[in-house]
């Protein structure tokens with residue numbers, strides 16, 4: 146999970162974004178030769194590790210280098226990864242715990258009652274680890290799906306096959322999701338959104354220049370090779386690959402950019418079923434809904450991108466059926482590839498490494514573990530919690546998060562630029578913001594899930610179908626407020642504006658994020674600033690501020706307050722536009738705006754909470770030679786300790802709403818006078834910005 150602290154404004158991004166992040170995470174390369182390990186290498190993680198500090202660096206010139214330079218100088222990214230650092234270290238720790246759970250479940254499955262969740266879990270993981278059977282089967286398990294595609298000889302058949310494949314988890318054409326109604330956040334409604342691309346973003350299809358050209362050429366070659374592996378002749382494979390590219394380019398041109406999607410109004414198009422039928426008459430919507438198992442009456446639909454659905458309508462009517470068959474065939478093979486025999490796995494990995502930089506596949510157990518966590522996460526989450534997360538840990542983490550909440554409330558009460566009417570609503574939103582810490586209070590019921598001894602790719606399809614059936618008929622129903630959007634062992638957190646809640650799984654609440662035995666300076670810098678303060682501020686960033694306390698999309702701001710906010714947000718965007726990301730690419734200040742506002746607000750709030758805690762509990766003396774304030778900022782910077790491969794940084798320019806970690810540290814810290822004071826930095830130093838270049842938001 147490279148992009149921790151992802152905010153998930155709408156769950157509808159879950160499928161494509163999760164696939165992309167999964168592709169980015171196990172990437173990597175660029176060995177720098179043999180490096181001597183740090184003296185502390187292999188030791189347990191700490192919230193703040195003084196051994197990582199580069200004592201030769203100047204904290205007022207480049208604080209990221211100062212706080213992490215000694216670690217960076219000794220780090221080599223493992224071949225199977227696109228980055229190393231905090232996230233990988235914490236994931237490694239969590240994965241060892243999860244592995245022991247899965248190994249036990251696999252070994253004991255035969256003795257578990259038939260139909261029990263432990264047996265399903267063990268069977269699922271075992272079928273993934275059974276490489277002998279997987280190699281022997283080749284493409285056989287998904288051949289029936291390919292035969293269904295070959296059987297598309299009429300346009301009426303086309304949509305039914307698309308629906309059936311979507312239920313099995315294949316990302317095709319557009320995305321159906323039962324998600325929260327933007328104007329009635331207590332209920333679900335039907336969402337239809339853009340989807341169906343094979344490259345990581347629509348920009349890869351539309352950008353010009355040699356780099357974009359070479360990516361498109363490489364993609365067509367990859368699709369060609371995939372068709373060849375699936376048995377096509379050289380001529381058919383090449384022709385099919387060009388058909389795929391043509392169809393996807395049409396979809397990409399009609400898709401909104403990531404930047405456009407940041408504006409909630411841009412994806413807010415509720416309409417009646419009759420209006421939907423008029424928007425896209427070539428799609429027989431009742432027939433489509435039946436094909437995906439949607440049986441409740443559909444009265445209202447949010448079409449997130451109407452132009453996109455209009456284009457799909459036209460393509461369903463006019464694109465040659467042979468083109469559609471090629472497109473569907475490719476996506477079935479490509480998305481099954483990680484779970485088929487070695488030639489498929491290798492081809493898929495080789496192409497994805499173009500975006501990640503990974504040189505080697507992760508070991509099989511890690512790939513199987515991640516897929517099991519993704520598909521049956523709450524079945525293994527209970528065992529993970531029992532092994533690693535006692536109730537005391539949950540209580541202590543909650544106490545820090547509640548301090549952050551209180552500190553943000555104080556800031557709101559004293560903001561000079563905000564009117565009393567906006568302030569009252571902001572405070573109401575803060576009071577009503579829910580928090581989920583550690584693990585769900587109610588675990589998912591897997592009674593209806595089926596897993597079988599046999600080809601793993603079919604178990605993945607069964608798990609996808611189980612999840613689909615679990616939620617497909619939600620439109621109109623009351624929102625399940627107990628549900629979690631990520632699993633317990635995940636090293637990540639999120640804020641969801643439609644639910645007005647922040648979520649911190651147990652997997653993220655271990656050192657280096659948080660250690661109940663560590664000092665306040667260290668804990669408030671990492672868990673306080675970098676995690677809790679950050680997620681909380683998402684409720685009030687350029688996107689989150691458009692939602693009210695109940696999660697409804699509603700403008701609760703006075704006009705002058707909105708003007709002030711936007712002006713100051715522009716200051717943040719300009720600041721980050723000025724930073725270099727990789728090669729000659731700059732950070733996209735507007736794409737990363739929400740995250741940068743959240744980092745800035747999180748730091749200010751975390752710092753206030755630390756000062757309150759010191760007043761309450763007393764000031765300790767120097768620890769490792771640092772004051773509590775210095776430890777706060779070092780701990781924050783170390784929470785972003787990372788070493789990226791250039792391929793990963795290049796992909797992130799296009800797809801990632803988070804700026805590179807270098808700037809998530811040096812950017813906001815250079816806007817904070819308390820930082821300059823803590824390290825004796827003066828105007829003119831690179832880490833000190835002054836005057837109007839400092840944003841005044843939270």
Ligand SMILES: [Zn+2]
Pocket residue numbers: 149150151152679680683740743
């Ligand atoms: Zn975030």
